[in-house]
Every structure is written in structure tokens, then in C-alpha cells.
Amino acid sequence: MSEMADRYRRRAETFERKVVSVHPDQWSLPSPCEKWTARDVVRHIVDMHEAMLRPLGRSLGPAPSVDDDPVAAFRAARADVEAVLDDPSLAGRPCDTPAGRVPAERHIDQVLSDDLLLHGWDLARATFQDDTMDPEDVERAWAAMTALPGDLVEKFRTPGAFGPGVEVFGPEVSVEDDARLQDRLLAFIGRDPRWRP
Incomplete structure (x- = not known):
């Protein structure tokens, strides 16, 4: 495999x-x-x-x-x-x-x-x-996301760029400078790591 x-x-x-x-x-x-x-x-x-x-x-x-x-x-x-x-x-x-x-x-x-x-x-x-996400998975995803070209990231953040109703990333969320990597990853893709139901 x-x-x-x-x-x-x-x-x-x-x-x-x-x-x-x-x-x-x-x-x-x-x-x-x-x-x-x-x-x-x-x-x-x-x-x-x-x-x-x-x-x-x-x-x-x-x-x-x-x-x-x-x-x-x-x-x-x-x-x-x-x-x-x-x-x-x-x-x-x-x-x-x-x-x-x-x-x-x-x-x-x-x-x-x-x-x-x-x-x-x-x-x-x-x-x-x-x-809690697997730390190795978080590191891998962080490296991949932050290596994306800026114009592609902007396209990912543009609702409908990949089809009607499709939104890949939301607007980046602000987190503390010393936030753990999982929270920084979530914030990068538009999630608020402090969100609670």
C-alpha cells in the first residue's frame, strides 16, 4: 500500500x-x-x-x-x-x-x-x-498550505471560484503569535479555533 x-x-x-x-x-x-x-x-x-x-x-x-x-x-x-x-x-x-x-x-x-x-x-x-489532530498531520498540512502560491490562496478564499456555492478557505482568522500550530492551521483556512457550539 x-x-x-x-x-x-x-x-x-x-x-x-x-x-x-x-x-x-x-x-x-x-x-x-x-x-x-x-x-x-x-x-x-x-x-x-x-x-x-x-x-x-x-x-x-x-x-x-x-x-x-x-x-x-x-x-x-x-x-x-x-x-x-x-x-x-x-x-x-x-x-x-x-x-x-x-x-x-x-x-x-x-x-x-x-x-x-x-x-x-x-x-x-x-x-x-x-x-486534537495528529501533530504530524498538522505539520504536514501547515507546510502544504503555507507553501501555496498567494494567488491560489486568494482563489481558495473567493466564494464560487471553483463552482457555485463552493468555498475552500474562509477569511483568515487572527490568533495569538504563540498559538499552537493546530490553531494556526485552522485560522489560516478560516476557522476560529476558539469556536464553541
């Missing part, structure tokens, strides 16, 4: 544990993502799994909806992406992405794996779970 596939599986497992731990009465709680509930965070992640499959001419298989069963919906979407990562001919197939033409597994690594990390914080914070 490649390092990228391993990273996806590890982060998907962490995210799944958070989904499983949400109590039934918590799904409608607000999340740090403005206008999204806890359920909407999972819906976005499931939708992003489908977005990773689309360039390969694939789609999500039959599964319960996030409205009916968020856990089952995520598990099914995860299985569909893992099937791609487990097949070298699919994992290595070039995909056209906003960042250029890259192999499918790299697209999954650069977009979906990071989404699992960052939206895992959203879901945990919304539902009163431990929201």
Missing part, C-alpha cells in the same frame, strides 16, 4: 470514529463551518468522496443517505475510494484537477485526506468530542 493510500485510510478511520461517536440528538448541532450542522459536515465529506471518483468515470455505490444513516453513508463512500486506492491501475490514472493533471491517488491525498483531517476537527468540535 502506498504512503498516500495509508494516509487516507488512517485519516478515514479517525473520521469514522468521530462519526460513530455522534449521539443521535447531536446531528443538528451547528458546526464551525457557517451554515453547516454536524450532519452537513459528514454530507460534505461523502460528497467529496464522490468528487474524487468522478474524474475516473466512477460514482458512489448504493448506500443509505447521510440523512438516513450518516455512519453507513460514510462507510460506503470510504469503501468506494479504498477500492480505487487498492487498484494500481485506478490509483495511478491521471485526473484533471484545479491543481493540474495528477494521479488519482495524489488527488485523493491532496484534497480528500486533508478534508478528513480538517473537517474531523469541525465534527469533533460541533459534537463535544476530542478535537
